[in-house]
Amino acid sequence: MAIVVAISVLGACGGSSETSTQNTAETPRATPPVEQVAAAPKTPEELGQKVYARCRTCHTLEDGGRHRVGPNLWGIFGKISGTAEGFAYSKAMKEAAITWDEESIAAYMENPKSYIPGNKMVFIGLRKQEDRDNLIAYLKAETQPK
Structure with missing residues (x-):
C-alpha cells in the first residue's frame, strides 16, 4: 500500500505532460579562469622613488631647487660634500671633503x-642594501641632466 501512495504522490508532482523548454533552476556555470596579468617588474628607479619618499621632506632634487632642512641634491654625483652654495652645512660635513659617488652615497645612507x-x-639611515641601491638609481636618474 505504501508503494501505491508513493507512486501516486510522485505522479502528481509531475505536472503536465508538456515538455518545458524553460529551465527554472540555474545550472551553475563554470567560472572562467581569471587571467593573471603579471605586474611589470619595477625598475630600480621606480623602487628608489618610493625610498626617496622618506627624503623629500628635507631634500629637493630639481635643478635650481631650494634647500630645505637638507640641501638640494641636484648634481650630487661628483660634488664635494659640504659645498652646495647657500646651505649651512655642519663643520663635519664641510671638513669631510668626500666626493659623492655611488659608493660614498651608499655608505653615508647606511x-x-x-x-x-x-x-x-x-x-638614521637605510639598513637594506637593496633600498640604498634603488635610491642611488633614482638619484642618478633625477639629479642629472637628461
Missing part, C-alpha cells in the same frame, strides 16, 4: 652618523 660623525642629518 649610517650617516657613523660615516660622517658630527653631521647634522637626523635620518
Whole structure:
C-alpha cells in the first residue's frame, strides 16, 4: 500500500505532460579562469622613488631647487660634500671633503652618523642594501641632466 501512495504522490508532482523548454533552476556555470596579468617588474628607479619618499621632506632634487632642512641634491654625483652654495652645512660635513659617488652615497645612507660623525642629518639611515641601491638609481636618474 505504501508503494501505491508513493507512486501516486510522485505522479502528481509531475505536472503536465508538456515538455518545458524553460529551465527554472540555474545550472551553475563554470567560472572562467581569471587571467593573471603579471605586474611589470619595477625598475630600480621606480623602487628608489618610493625610498626617496622618506627624503623629500628635507631634500629637493630639481635643478635650481631650494634647500630645505637638507640641501638640494641636484648634481650630487661628483660634488664635494659640504659645498652646495647657500646651505649651512655642519663643520663635519664641510671638513669631510668626500666626493659623492655611488659608493660614498651608499655608505653615508647606511649610517650617516657613523660615516660622517658630527653631521647634522637626523635620518638614521637605510639598513637594506637593496633600498640604498634603488635610491642611488633614482638619484642618478633625477639629479642629472637628461
